Amino acid sequence: MPSNSPQKRLFVGSLPYSFTDSQFLSLFTPFGNIVSSKIIYDKWGKSRGLGYVEFEDLESAIRAQRELHGYALQTRTIIVDFAKPDPLDTQEGRLNREMARERHFQKSQRQENRVLRSQEQSESRPLSHKKNTSRLVKNQESQSRPEDREPSSFLPPATGKGFEHPRYKSKYAGKKGHVRESVFKQRYFGSKQGKKFAKKTKKKKS
Numbered sequence: 030m031p032s033n034s035p036q037k038r039l040f041v042g043s044l045p046y047s048f049t050d051s052q053f054l055s056l057f058t059p060f061g062n063i064v065s066s067k068i069i070y071d072k073w074g075k076s077r078g079l080g081y082v083e084f085e086d087l088e089s090a091i092r093a094q095r096e097l098h099g100y101a102l103q104t105r106t107i108i109v110d111f112a113k114p115d116p117l118d119t120q121e122g123r124l125n126r127e128m129a130r131e132r133h134f135q136k137s138q139r140q141e142n143r144v145l146r147s148q149e150q151s152e153s154r155p156l157s158h159k160k161n162t163s164r165l166v167k168n169q170e171s172q173s174r175p176e177d178r179e180p181s182s183f184l185p186p187a188t189g190k191g192f193e194h195p196r197y198k199s200k201y202a203g204k205k206g207h208v209r210e211s212v213f214k215q216r217y218f219g220s221k222q223g224k225k226f227a228k229k230t231k232k233k234k235s
Contacts, residue, residue: 033111037064037090038083041097042108044068046076057082060096061089078105081112 044053054066062085069077084090090111098109 033113035087035091036111036114037085037087038081038112038114039090039094040079040081040110040112042079043105044076044078044080044107045103045105046078048076048102053080053082056097057093060084060093061086
């Protein structure tokens with residue numbers, strides 16, 4: 030027995046997955062004039078084994094449902110039932126759709142207004158604020174430059190240039206093929222810190 034009230038539109042389930050649209054249409058053509066018919070496919074283009082068919086008159090739909098429900102088709106037994114009415118065909122469905130459109134429109138309007146307000150606020154800021162911002166950025170850039178950084182507190186003030194200062198004790202300083210100054214600094218002071226750390230760990234072990 031059909032679970033829904035008689036409708037011109039039929040739901041067809043348990044279709045063979047290899048069934049095509051033309052085969053589906055030819056299955057219901059003998060029962061009357063068909064308005065539309067389609068098989069439902071997934072996003073990969075494979076049949077989901079179900080479809081819908083709509084007849085021009087109600088009598089044809091009732092006859093097709095009575096004759097084809099439980100019909101053996103290839104290796105499957107199809108299910109034919111009266112489909113539920115399309116929500117857009119009812120007054121409640123149309124009202125719900127209009128309300129959803131209105132909510133979507135209001136949401137998009139709020140987003141546009143928010144963007145416009147942020148743009149107006151950025152344009153209405155005083156020039157002094159922009160100057161202070163640019164000055165702050167310049168100060169940060171100057172502090173990040175190696176030549177503008179203050180020397181570390183544990184190093185004596187450098188009076189010489191490059192490797193001429195006594196803290197850079199290297200017999201190869203200034204000679205051709207010598208490592209550049211920055212690399213030498215890293216190796217020299219890194220070794221000093223490594224010696225201090227080794228002494229501390231040695232004391233702890235003893």
